[in-house]
Amino acid sequence: MSRIFETPLYPYARSPDQDAKGPVRRPVAVVGAGPVGLAAAIDLVQHGVPVVVLDENDKVSWGSRAICFAKRPLEILDRLGCGDPMVDKGVVWNQGKVFFRDRQVYAFDLLPESGHKRPAFINLQQYHFEKFLVDRVRALQAEGRPIELRGGSKVVVIRRQDDGVQLTVDTPDGPYRLDCDWLIACDGAGSPIRTMLGLDFVGRIFEDNFLIADVVMEDSPDFPVERRFWFDPPFNPGQSALLHKQPDHVWRIDLQLGWDIDKREEAKPEKVIPRLKAFLGEDAKFEIEWISIYTFQCRRMPKFRHGRVIFAGDAAHQVSPFGARGANSGLQDTDNLAWKLALVLSGRAPDSLLDSYDAERIHGADENILNSTRSTDFITPKSEASRLFRDAVLDLSEHFPAFRPMVNSGRLSVPCTYDGSPLNGPDHPAMPARTRPGAPAVDAPIPGGWLIDRLGGGFQLLTVDADAPDRLDADGIPVTRLALSTAADDGLLAERWLGAARSAVYLIRPDQHVAARWERYDEGEVLAAVAKATGRA
Amino acid sequence: MADLVTTPNIAGADDFYADLIAAHQGLTKAESDALNARLILILANHVGDRTALAQAIVAAKNAGRN
């Protein structure tokens, strides 16, 4: 049986661009068809921007890599039209257990807040995730949308110009020139585009190696759907271990190996199988699907925007996997970028709007790097004092709940709020902090469905118990109204969107983030806030 | 947010001090270090106030300078 990640999904096919007389020019080219490049392309075409995706490969991610996807990315995927297949396929989990040495120190239940369409997390192999994105690309193509996915197309030369970018793309038929107005570089942590442009990628490398193995255990139904994390377990002394369930009887095993190891040697089956048996039990029946040895890093580019070249995903920032922030934050990058680029391309916003992508997503990347660095330091203490306190926290947390919040086996990705963003407009002090300007919309049940499904794509006025016009033209940018009332509400809408205010008018951005809020509608105020949120003021 | 108390605050300071030393009686260096770490965490949780905790860290660092 061939595995999904071994089957070509977008094999190379000769493009008419290769036979054109001169170089063909496209509005946007995306380099890289990983999760981030595919999401960027789908988002752009949904905003009406024609897009070409180039990838040197023709398959989905080799092995599962990312497995844990958080609620906010799922909401973004809903907006991109592919949330349902992912959530249907994914494993929803809430329970976790923490072990220290030979004993369980505590168990937890994430107890997700009720009244949200999407769960806190799902586990899903990255290859499935990318496959669903490719399916969505195909569906858009079938509708006649201008989105192209070119496999076997490697960008080998990039030349930046004031008003665009020139690329040389190498293919099995030889190289060709492709020009574009804008280039989105989603070419991964080793980003050749970044290297070709001589741009920095600075940060920290953690002096540690991890064995990541995905094993198929067809007949081990007794392993429950929960996240299990071990500090210093007997089967991997002095190191850590993680076990997590994925769909199709696949389990993720993550074993810390330490720094001074021979990576090639450790990846050999004769080394790996005994390790896995020590972990899963001598009698466990399993088949290895994928194995890799990783060294983790936390790095980012000082700036994500370089004129007409914009970096997103791992190419722009890389985090250690503890906390599942890589793909999750990459999806928030493109969520932030697509609508801005679409407005700039259509001439309705100045080019400087894209600088706010830098401001907002660097803020997001720093938050992720901070969290992921702290987790890594807790899991792999680098000094004697750090290990002493880590062990003390674990010992204490077995006896007292007070110390459990300090146990850091990865703080799972939560959405970023763009506090202090240049796009934010007026706030209202009586309204809830969680829906302040810069925050992503907080879901709530509404008559006939979910609030989150009614937001996004364009600028909107969300009114709660307030009057406003149903439609507004903000200097060429349409603003439509979503009118809600707390009359039929079970309290969640009021709690999340009104707070102590009697009524509320929210300006929501196309990426579902709050731009500004008031108690009552005022045309002048709203127009000014739209101007601010689009970089026109 | 309360300031760190740096004036005498424990009634029966001699008794407390004796209890502290007694707790370490017979422990190896590693066991003593671990006990101290647990004790610091328990006391820190009891204090709770981040301002006082931050001041305590600074005070402890500074007092160790010659």
Ligand SMILES: Cc1cc2nc3c(=O)[nH]c(=O)nc-3n(C[C@H](O)[C@H](O)[C@H](O)COP(=O)(O)OP(=O)(O)OC[C@H]3O[C@@H](n4cnc5c(N)ncnc54)[C@H](O)[C@@H]3O)c2cc1C
């Ligand atoms: C073990 C492990 C576990 C992880 N777990 C999680 C998790 O649970 N949750 C999470 O959110 N993240 C996780 N991540 C991180 C996640 O895998 C990455 O963040 C994610 O793949 C980044 O996506 P991307 O699209 O930016 O880059 P990539 O997926 O690396 O894609 C880059 C693409 O660019 C293409 N490319 C490169 N150079 C060129 C070129 N010159 N021309 C054309 N194409 C090119 C490549 O072929 C590739 O398809 C994990 C990572 C690892 C390694």
